[in-house]
Amino acid sequence: MTASSHPRSGFRLADLTWVDAANLLGDGLPVVIPIGAASRAHGPHLPLGTDRLVAEVVAERLLATLPVLVAPCIAQGFQPAFMDYPGSQHLEAATFQALVTEVIEGYLRHGSERILLLNNGIATEAPLKLVAQDILHRHGVRIATADLPRLGLLGLGSSTASADDLDERDTSLLLAIQPALVRLDRLQEMAADAEDDEDDLPPEDSDEPRLLSLRRPLRFTPEERAGGVLNRSGTTGDATTATAEKGEALLAAMVDEIVADLRLLWTDL
Incomplete structure (x- = not known):
């Protein structure tokens, strides 16, 4: 088994023996770490x-296109903003960086x-740098x-990554790759509650989160508490505009961008 015998596709490291690895x-095959x-x-x-799920699907599509070795996903990260929502897990920055x-x-x-680090997170960007x-x-x-949230943005008709479109993005991606896991009935609930949700946002004269030039850390919370930004649903954006077609366009655009850059970076690919 050699790279030259598989010039257009790669391998999952977890499927290989240590001898094959x-x-x-x-042979110099790049390692992709989702x-x-x-x-x-x-x-x-x-x-x-x-x-x-999204990071692993992007890795699979890279593997199908380029001679790369896809490592097992690192499925824990620095995610402090959502720790008030049950089931969410988080590693301190130093722990995540050490891992x-x-x-x-x-x-x-x-x-x-x-x-290549295939990062599907916003909060994880700074520690990974x-x-x-x-x-x-x-x-x-x-x-x-x-950084996947900053790639493929033309698939949503956008040129910049914003918290306002993250939920549309994530929901579109899941509709494309795992539609059975999306609770479509709750999308309608969220649309019906949109007007009430406006009351959960800080007032217009607040400096959080409408600062134009300064940045402060965020922690969303489903219940009012000191230092938290009230967000009852835990969403960031309008998921009701999501479609599977947008998700597929996003995936294709993300993979195309990464493939193009990797071929510039490592010309033998």
Whole structure:
């Protein structure tokens, strides 16, 4: 089994023996590490594992297109904003950074110096930047990162990532890849409650979250509490505008962008 005999497709590392993994790592196949929370609230209509499901589907599509090795998903992350919603899990930033660093260093130890982090999270972006910088400082290896929420945005008719469209994005993606897990009946409930939800937002003269130039950390909460931004449903945006067609367009655009960049970065792909 060699990279040259499979020029257009890759492998899941978990499906290989260590001998096969050694050969393919020795051939220089890049390692793709999906990162997506397996347990984080996305409103009352989406599964807690939405981030993981999307990251793994994007990884599978990359694997079908390029000779890469897809690693098991890192399914825990730095997700402090949604911890008030039951079932959500979160690692402190230092713990998350240590976890990702040790996973990367394992692949470095086995000879891989071409690694892509496939990050499906907003809060995880900053810790992963620190991880990549630390790996460069200590090992001299430049890690590539694809932040999925910022890719494929033309599929939603947008050119910038915004909290206002995240729920449309995530719901569209789930409708495309796992429609049975989307509670469509609750989309109608959310639409009916939209007018009431306006009362849950800070007033217009509040500096949270309508700041234009400054940034402060957010913690959403389904019940009023100190330091929390009241958000009864745990959604961020209008999920009622989501469609499976938008989700498929997003997936295709995300994969196309990543493939194009990887071929620029590693020209032998």
